[in-house]
Amino acid sequence: VRTLRLGLDLGGTDAKVAVLDGEAVLATASAPNGAAPGREEAALAALAELGLRTAAPFGRLASAGLALPGHFDAERGTGVLLPNLPGAWVDRPIAGPVAERLGLPVALVNDVRALTLAELRLGAGAGARDVVCVALGTGVGGGIAIGGALHLGTGHAGEIGHVTVDPEGPLCGCGNRGCLDRMASAAAIAADAGRATVADAAAAARAGDPAALAAFARAGERVGRVLAAAVVLLWPERVIVGGGVAAAGEVLLGPLRAELRRRACVAPVATLPVLPARLGAHAGAVGAALWGSEAASGTSDRGRGTDR
């Protein structure tokens, strides 16, 4: 008998879905998210439909989870802080309208926490219980697993992107200055390298361009320094680096590892694996499916994740 789990990931650009049977990924799909001012309801409806269409060949769904690129109120199922999602999402019901279309309760989860859960169970973290994850992309997100479960603290634990790198740095959307999110984002690296996009910067770095190499080295160093603080605090078994920017590879990961090892002296960092994420673009949707299933079975605390 199959236990079909649906995962939905409403990203800043694309909507992605994954259908799991237990921990086996049966199908994935993606489409433009369709989100725009005045189109929020339509975007949620399209996401639910994409999920239903993808799951239809496999049978009846048992649970569902929905990953969002920011903060939400887990109890009310509403948006709180979703700056990267086009449209008006603050206080908007999100879980309810999707649940109504699916005919199932929908558990909300932050997209990078979802990625962390997916990597913990099925990816680079498989077999480990204590993991720190960072995702480098449009912004910088994070997630923590402790004792084999996603750790959310009193709400949104894992916000590694809002650790201060430079007290005098650029203003961040969170209100602080010089957050890692602003100092190692795709846009920050591209600007530092003097290129239009981070993909251009990565291509230039691979071709040996000194300015591009230096930009990735600086970003890697910043991420490594913040990860060193997390490692000193948490002593994880593995560190996982995901997100589109991480595709740049060793030009970023080399300086990141070097700085992490230089700074986290008190922890057993010489033997700490720093691994690229393994699950690719649908990791958020896969993690949302796992989260939805844990919420449905009561093994996670759904009441958490609420901003107070």
Ligand SMILES: [Zn+2]
């Ligand atoms: Zn910030």
